[in-house]
Amino acid sequence: MSYQIELRHLTYFNVLAEELHFRKAAERLFISQPGLTRQIRQLEILFGALLFERGKRFVRLTDAGRFLKAETDILFSQLDYIRVQLKKIGEGxxxxxxxxxxxxxxxxxxxxxxxxxxxxxxxxxxxxxxxxxxxxxxxxxxxxxxxxxxxxxxxxxxxxxxxISEEPFALVVPAKHPVHAKNFRSLRQFEKENFILFGRDYSNDYYQLVMSIFSDCNFIPRVHHQTVNALTIFKLVEKGMGVAIVPASLKKGYDIPVRFIELNRIRQRSQxxxxxxxxxxxxxxxxxxxxxx
Amino acid sequence: MSYQIELRHLTYFNVLAEELHFRKAAERLFISQPGLTRQIRQLEILFGALLFERGKRFVRLTDAGRFLKAETDILFSQLDYIRVQLKKIGEGxxxxxxxxxxxxxxxxxxxxxxxxxxxxxxxxxxxxxxxxxxxxxxxxxxxxxxxxxxxxxxxxxxxxxxxISEEPFALVVPAKHPVHAKNFRSLRQFEKENFILFGRDYSNDYYQLVMSIFSDCNFIPRVHHQTVNALTIFKLVEKGMGVAIVPASLKKGYDIPVRFIELNRIRQRSQxxxxxxxxxxxxxxxxxxxxxx
DNA sequence: TCTATCTGATAACTCATAGTTATTAATTAT
DNA sequence: ATAATTAATAACTATGAGTTATCAGATAGA
The missing domain is CATH 3.40.190.10 (Periplasmic binding protein-like II)
Incomplete structure (x- = not known):
C-alpha cells in the first residue's frame, strides 16, 4: 500500500529526465517500458508532485521535475563519492x-x-x-x-x-628579440607587439590581474587570447606570434629558445x-x- | 546475483549505527532481526567494506561505518529537503x-x-x-x-x-540607577556592578565584540553570562542583578522599567x-x- | 480514407528477493 | 546446571518489480 522511495526510483527518473522518452529511457535502463511507467508514477505519488508532463506525442519536465533532476544529479555524485571513500577506508x-x-x-x-x-x-x-x-x-x-x-x-x-606561494610575472619574448633584461624599461616598448595571454574564460581573476598590469602603465595592448598550456605559448612566442606574460617560475622545466624578462618592479605578482x-x-x-x- | 544499493539499505544501516544492536534496530524498523542482518551484510558486500564489527556480545562501528553514518545523516537530511521543496513546487x-x-x-x-x-x-x-x-x-x-x-x-x-543594518550598543540599567544619559561618562562608572551578557557559547563573534568594548577602556568587568532572551535580561536588570549591554534597538517593543543609555561614542556597533x-x-x-x- | 507507425497506459502474468518463522551456536548471568 | 541474551543460518512466504501482450490515441504517408 504505502511504498518507500528507493534509489531505483531516482535512477529511473534521472534517466527519463535526460531521454524524455519512456521507451528509450527504459532501453537505457535495460527494463521494459511498462515497468518504467509504473515506477515513475509511483515516484510522483510518493513525492506528491507531477514530475513529467505527458503530451500526446511528447514528454516534458515540469518545474518540480526540473528541480528534482538538479537535486538527483548532486545526490548521485555524492553517492559516488561515498562509494569511493568507503572502498578506500575499507582497505585500511x-x-x-x-x-x-x-x-x-x-x-x-x-x-x-x-x-x-x-x-x-x-x-x-x-x-x-x-x-x-x-x-x-x-x-x-x-x-x-x-x-x-x-x-x-x-x-x-x-x-x-x-x-601557497607568490612570484613575479615574466615577459616572454623571442630569443633574438631586441629587448632584453638590460634594456627593458617599460611594457610600452611592446606597443606594436601582440600579447598572447590566457583568456578571461580560463580564470577571470587571473585575467583581471594581468590586465591591471597594462592599465597601471596606461597602455592598452593588442591582445591575442589563448586558453592553452605554457608550452604552446612558448612555441607561439618562438614563432614570432607575439610576446607573453606568465608567472616567472614557468621558465623552469622547458627548453624552448625564448627569453624571460622578470617584471620585478611592478606591484602585480602571481599568487x-x-x-x-x-x-x-x-x-x-x-x-x-x-x-x- | 548483483544487487543495487537502495535507500532501504542506508536507512537500515543508519538505525543500526545508532542502536548498535540488531534486535533493537530491527524492532525500531518494524522488521525481523534476520531480515536486518541480511540487508546489512548485503550493504557491506555492495560497498566492499566492513561496516560493523560484530563481537560475541557487542556490535561496533568500524572506521568505514563511522564515515558512512556521517554521510547518510547528511544524505537523508537532503532527501527531506528535496521532499519539502518538491511538495511546494508541486503545489505551484x-x-x-x-x-x-x-x-x-x-x-x-x-x-x-x-x-x-x-x-x-x-x-x-x-x-x-x-x-x-x-x-x-x-x-x-x-x-x-x-x-x-x-x-x-x-x-x-x-x-x-x-x-543588513548597524546600530549602537546601549547600556541597560535599572530605572532608578544614579547613572543616566546626562551624567554617563565611561563604563568605568560601573566598576562595582555586575554585567549581564550573552555567553560565549551563544555566539563567539558577538561575545568578542562586546568584550572588546571593555578592553578598549582598559577595564575588566565582573561578568555574569546568560544565554537567554532580551526580556529575561531586562527583568534581571530591573531586579538589580546588574547592568547589561545590548543592541540599542532592543528598547523598542518592551515595556520594562529599565533605562537605556546609548553608547554612541564607542567604536563598536552591533551589526x-x-x-x-x-x-x-x-x-x-x-x-x-x-x-x- | 485507410494503413502503418509511433507514443504511453493498462492488464494479467512470473519470479526474484525482502521479510518471515524456527532454529542454532555461542556467550553471559543466575 | 539453567535461563537468558546475542547474531547467524536455513527454509519458507508473499510482495511487488519487471515481464509480455494489448490498447487507445496521434501522426504521417499512400
Whole structure:
C-alpha cells in the first residue's frame, strides 16, 4: 500500500529526465517500458508532485521535475563519492583526496607537497587532475574535487583559500628579440607587439590581474587570447606570434629558445593558492591543510 | 546475483549505527532481526567494506561505518529537503525558504523584509525559526536552514554574509540607577556592578565584540553570562542583578522599567547580518538576496 | 480514407528477493 | 546446571518489480 522511495526510483527518473522518452529511457535502463511507467508514477505519488508532463506525442519536465533532476544529479555524485571513500577506508586507507591543479603549478610546489603528504600520511590516497582554474572552482563546489591549486588571490563564494606561494610575472619574448633584461624599461616598448595571454574564460581573476598590469602603465595592448598550456605559448612566442606574460617560475622545466624578462618592479605578482570546500567532510582535508600552513 | 544499493539499505544501516544492536534496530524498523542482518551484510558486500564489527556480545562501528553514518545523516537530511521543496513546487509554489533569526531581530528588520518578500514573490513559502546565533551557523552548514539573521560581522567558513543594518550598543540599567544619559561618562562608572551578557557559547563573534568594548577602556568587568532572551535580561536588570549591554534597538517593543543609555561614542556597533550557504541551490535564495541589497 | 507507425497506459502474468518463522551456536548471568 | 541474551543460518512466504501482450490515441504517408 504505502511504498518507500528507493534509489531505483531516482535512477529511473534521472534517466527519463535526460531521454524524455519512456521507451528509450527504459532501453537505457535495460527494463521494459511498462515497468518504467509504473515506477515513475509511483515516484510522483510518493513525492506528491507531477514530475513529467505527458503530451500526446511528447514528454516534458515540469518545474518540480526540473528541480528534482538538479537535486538527483548532486545526490548521485555524492553517492559516488561515498562509494569511493568507503572502498578506500575499507582497505585500511584513511581517505581519498582528489586534487586539481593548473598546469603551471605542476613543476613547482605540487610535487613537494604531495611527497610530504605521502610521507606523513601514507594512508591517504591521492588522485591528481590537471584542470583550468575556473573548472576547478566549479568542481570543488560540486564536490567532484577536494583541493584545487589555482592562480588567484580571492576565494570564490563558498570556498576557502590559502596562499601557497607568490612570484613575479615574466615577459616572454623571442630569443633574438631586441629587448632584453638590460634594456627593458617599460611594457610600452611592446606597443606594436601582440600579447598572447590566457583568456578571461580560463580564470577571470587571473585575467583581471594581468590586465591591471597594462592599465597601471596606461597602455592598452593588442591582445591575442589563448586558453592553452605554457608550452604552446612558448612555441607561439618562438614563432614570432607575439610576446607573453606568465608567472616567472614557468621558465623552469622547458627548453624552448625564448627569453624571460622578470617584471620585478611592478606591484602585480602571481599568487598560487590552495582552494577547498570548507563544507566537505573529507578527513584528508585537515591533513593536507596542516602541511601547508 | 548483483544487487543495487537502495535507500532501504542506508536507512537500515543508519538505525543500526545508532542502536548498535540488531534486535533493537530491527524492532525500531518494524522488521525481523534476520531480515536486518541480511540487508546489512548485503550493504557491506555492495560497498566492499566492513561496516560493523560484530563481537560475541557487542556490535561496533568500524572506521568505514563511522564515515558512512556521517554521510547518510547528511544524505537523508537532503532527501527531506528535496521532499519539502518538491511538495511546494508541486503545489505551484516556487520554493520554500527556511529562515532562522535571533530573538533580537524579530522586532526590527525581519517583519519588513518578509513583507516585501511575500509581496514580490507570493510563490515563495517562508518558515521562521528563532535560533541562537551559532545554532544558525551549523544549521546553515547542514542545509537545515536557508537563511540566518545573526549578530556578527564576519562570515564563518563556508557561508556568505551580507550586512543588513548597524546600530549602537546601549547600556541597560535599572530605572532608578544614579547613572543616566546626562551624567554617563565611561563604563568605568560601573566598576562595582555586575554585567549581564550573552555567553560565549551563544555566539563567539558577538561575545568578542562586546568584550572588546571593555578592553578598549582598559577595564575588566565582573561578568555574569546568560544565554537567554532580551526580556529575561531586562527583568534581571530591573531586579538589580546588574547592568547589561545590548543592541540599542532592543528598547523598542518592551515595556520594562529599565533605562537605556546609548553608547554612541564607542567604536563598536552591533551589526545585524544575513547569512546563507552559497552552495545551496534553493531558487528562493536569489529572490531574498535581491531584496536586501 | 485507410494503413502503418509511433507514443504511453493498462492488464494479467512470473519470479526474484525482502521479510518471515524456527532454529542454532555461542556467550553471559543466575 | 539453567535461563537468558546475542547474531547467524536455513527454509519458507508473499510482495511487488519487471515481464509480455494489448490498447487507445496521434501522426504521417499512400
Amino acid at each position: 586507507k584513511r581517505a581519498a583526496l582528489r586534487i586539481g591543479f593548473i598546469g603551471s603549478a605542476a613543476q613547482t610546489v605540487i610535487p613537494d607537497i604531495l611527497y610530504r603528504l605521502n610521507r606523513k600520511h601514507p594512508d591517504i590516497d591521492v588522485s591528481l587532475n590537471e584542470l583550468p582554474n575556473d573548472a576547478q572552482v566549479t568542481a570543488l563546489l560540486d564536490n567532484k574535487l577536494d583541493f584545487g591549486f589555482v592562480r588567484q588571490q580571492q576565494a570564490p563564494a563558498g570556498l576557502s583559500l590559502q596562499k 598560487l593558492s590552495l582552494l577547498w570546500n570548507p563544507a566537505s567532510r573529507n578527513p584528508g582535508i585537515e591533513a593536507l591543510l596542516e602541511l601547508t600552513r | 509554489k516556487r520554493a520554500a525558504l527556511r529562515i532562522g533569526f535571533i530573538g533580537s531581530a524579530a522586532q526590527t528588520v525581519i517583519p519588513d523584509i518578509l513583507y516585501r518578500l511575500n509581496r514580490k514573490h507570493p510563490d515563495i513559502d517562508v518558515s521562521l525559526n528563532e535560533l541562537p546565533n551559532d545554532a544558525q551557523v551549523t544549521a546553515l552548514l547542514d542545509n537545515k536552514l536557508d537563511f540566518g539573521f545573526v549578530r556578527q560581522q564576519q562570515a564563518p567558513a563556508g557561508l556568505s554574509l551580507q550586512k 545585524l547580518s544575513l547569512l546563507w550557504n552559497p552552495a545551496s541551490r534553493n531558487p528562493g535564495i536569489e529572490a531574498l538576496l535581491e531584496l536586501t541589497r
